[in-house]
Structures are given as structure tokens and as C-alpha cells.
Amino acid sequence: MSIPMNLHPDRLFPADPAVRTLARSLYATVKDLPIVSPHGHTDPQWFADDTPFANASALFITPDHYAFRMLYSQGVRLEDLGIPRRDGAPVEQDARKIWRLFASHYPLFRGTPTRTWLDHAFATVFGIDERLTPESADRIFDRINAALATPAFRPRALYERFNIEVIATTESPLDPLAQHQKIRASGWKGRVVTAYRPDPVVDPEFEGFRDNVERFGALTGENTLTWPGYLAAHRNRRAYFKSMGATSTDHGHPTALTCDLTAADCDRLFQRALAGTISPAEAEQFRGQMLTEMARMSVDDGLVLQIHPGSMRNHNPAIFRDFGRDKGADIPMATEYVRALKPLLDRFGNERNLTVILFTLDEDVYSRELAPLAGHYPVLRLGPAWWFHDSPEGMLRFRQLATETAGFYNTVGFNDDTRALLSIPARHDVARRIDCRFLATLAVEHRIGEDEAFELAPELAYGLVKRAYRL
DSSP states (O other): OOOBOOOOTTTTSOSSHHHHHHHHHHHHHHTTSOEEEOSOOOOHHHHHHOOOOOOHHHHHTTTOHHHHHHHHHTTOOGGGGTOOOTTOOOOOOOHHHHHHHHHHTGGGGTTSHHHHHHHHHHHHHHOOOBOOOTTTHHHHHHHHHHHHTSGGGSHHHHHHHTTEEEEEOOBOTTOOOHHHHHHHHHTOOOOEEOOBOOHHHHOTTSTTHHHHHHHHHHHHTSOTTSHHHHHHHHHHHHHHHHHTTOOEEEEOOSSOOOOOOOHHHHHHHHHHHHHTOOOHHHHHHHHHHHHHHHHHHHHHHOOEEEEOOOEETTOOHHHHHHHOSSSSOOEEOOOOOTTTTHHHHHHHTTOSSOOEEEOOSOTTHIIIIIHHHHTTOTTEEEOOSOGGGOSHHHHHHHHHHHHHHHOSTTBOOOOOOOSOTTHHHHHHHHHHHHHHHHHHHHHHTTSSOHHHHHHHHHIIIIIHHHHHTTO
């Protein structure tokens, strides 16, 4: 039997009637504001080519590690979900079969943010009013596929339908940005910009580091086998990314360590990295020095510096070997910021024309380290709950732990950080509901006035992120 999907209008609002009523009123003022998506991993080729998405499985499952990592944890092979292997070995190609497998495991997502995002997309984008089950799987698959075949469901049309004002993708310095060039040349009015993610050429432990650095030199015309030439190549490439709309850089380092070494020590580490003889501790030093170098360059070119530390990348070596990066095996670690950031902050912490946005996967440091740091240093802003804490509970904890010391205006709104286009409006809707819930609680407890809550709501949904990312 078909089970109705109940997308309740008051979902995520508190049970207390007074707080719920005010949260509902606050939400009404922000729910239709434009979406600013300042950092994500959506594919710019979607918007460059504007070709239809192939099918429901390719839209919801294959690109989204939030979806397939849960199934993998319960014994489902990634090959059976159509995830491509690095060696080109066969994987499941029958999209309907993949969808049926996904539907049979849909109960695994009960209580998770992924379930919230998926149900939101099913109901609001495709008008589906029944829950995904093995019995309904084929009907929902066919309905989604029929919609995807129409012009209204092409990537550019969805961008416009979702009221996205700007979306930033994330590219390596080695990317020629051909898709962004194609978007510009098309005359389409949607704003899709890039962000500079230099991990392949700043992390000595990144696979193929030396080859990447040599390609970096060929691309920029700089001698990247010398320390000065290597830095010049970064300045060169950052300028090109900026010309293609970039307003930010992004750095996914294992820790938040920063360093301020002499030029001689930098050159020594760099040469050891190129030779492949650098130790793990030295590699960490090199990454830390490059954060400081990136901050120095940001002072000059105005790009916002984002630091996303604290993830042990590719924790599962078998998955990395067979399927590559970003396959759901990046695991959060405890992260220290106070001592780690001090070298960078000693040099640039009091700058007024530099913005450094800090993220964390370690919630323990919100109130102990991050909020006090952002509540003092002019350069620092706090990113919202991210990745594994990108959930109603995680968002609420972020506000509760950070606001008392950093306030609202040292945070940067919401950052959806997604690879799935259809989850963008769902994620922003969750963030807006949780922020309105938090503001309503403060107002009902008479900690802020209701007028202040109504002033803050659009700032958290829209204003702060535009200003922080200079969008």
C-alpha cells in the first residue's frame, strides 16, 4: 500500500506553542529569500551544457556520498549502486535496479538530515506525495524520470526555480575552468562562480604531488620547482580564478596548523616535498606554511580564505584504492585551533581587509576555542555546522554554543557544501527553520526583542553570507 508522505509545514519548529508561533512568523519572512550558495561541489558542467539529468538514480544517488555511504555501512556494495571504479571494472548500469535497491534501504535514513533533504526534494520539486518504499519505488522512479525529460527540469531551469542568486563551485588550480568559460559565453544570466581549492598542489601527501606541481608550472608559465616560482604560480592562478568570478579560496587540511617559517626553511621543505622524501610532520608544516602564504596573498587580492580542517581523508584504504576520493570515507577528528592558528593570526589577525572563515567537524571547540577567537580577531568569522553536523541538531548546537561569545555577526550565514543540486533548497530550508527556531526562543525568553528577531532572520538567511563572501 502507498504510504503518504507528510511534509509538515511546522517541521523542525519547537513543540512549545508560543515559540512555534513566533518561529513560524519569522520563517515566513525568509523562506522565499534568494539562495546564496557560497561553497559547494556541484558540477559546473551541469550549467555549462544544460543537458537533462539522466535519471533518478544519477540525480539522487550516484553523486551524493551522503546517500551511498549509509547503504555501504549496511553491506551494500558501491558497485551495485553504480559508483564508478577507478580501474574501469563493471558496475551496475541499470538505473531502475539501483533505485529499487536504494528504496529497499530507505528506512536506514530515518532521523537523518539526508531523509529530510530527500523528502523535501521529492515533495517540493517533483510533487511526490507518497513515501519511498519498495512498493512505490517504480512509480516514483518513473515520475522523476518523466519530469527530468522536460525543459523545466534542466539544470539552468532548476537554478532559476530554486531562486539561486549565486552558486560557487570548487576547482583545483589545475582545472582550466573551461565549463565556467562556457557558462559565460552562453549569455545565461545565472551566476556560477569558482573557488580556488589548491590542495593538489599544496599538500605533499596528495597523490601525484610533484607531477601536479610540474603541471602547475606549465599552466602558469612559472618555474614551480623553485620556491619563489611556486608562489608566483599561485598568485598567477588566483588572479585567473578571480577573473572567472572567484571570491574565495578553500583549504581542506587535516589540521588547522599554520606556520611562519623563514624563506630558507620553506625552500628546504618544498624541495623535500618535490623529492618525495618529506616526513609526515614536515608535510604538516608545509601545509601550515601554505595557509599563511594564502592569507598573505588574500591580503593583496581580496579573496576570502576558508579553512575546512579536521577530517581524516580516505580513512578506508580499500574504498580509496577502488573508487577514489570523496566516497564517504572521510572521518572527523579532534581539532585544535588556538595554538594552531597563532602564527597566522600573529601576522594577519588584525587586518581589516582580510576575512578568514573557520569551519570545524569538532563541536567541542565551538564554545571553548572558535567563538572566543572569532569574538576577538577582526579577520575571523565562523562557518556554520558543516558536513557531519549539517543537521537540525548540529545547526542548533552551533547557534547555542557560538552565539554567546561570538554573537551572530561573526558568523557567515549558511553554507550548503553539497554535490547534489536538488538538496540545495532543502538544506537552506532546514537552516532557515532552525535559525528562526533559535531566534524565536531568544525572543520568547526576552533575551532579544521580537523586532530584533525579525531583523536578524534575513541576516542569517541572506545578508551575512553575501557580505562575508563578498558576493
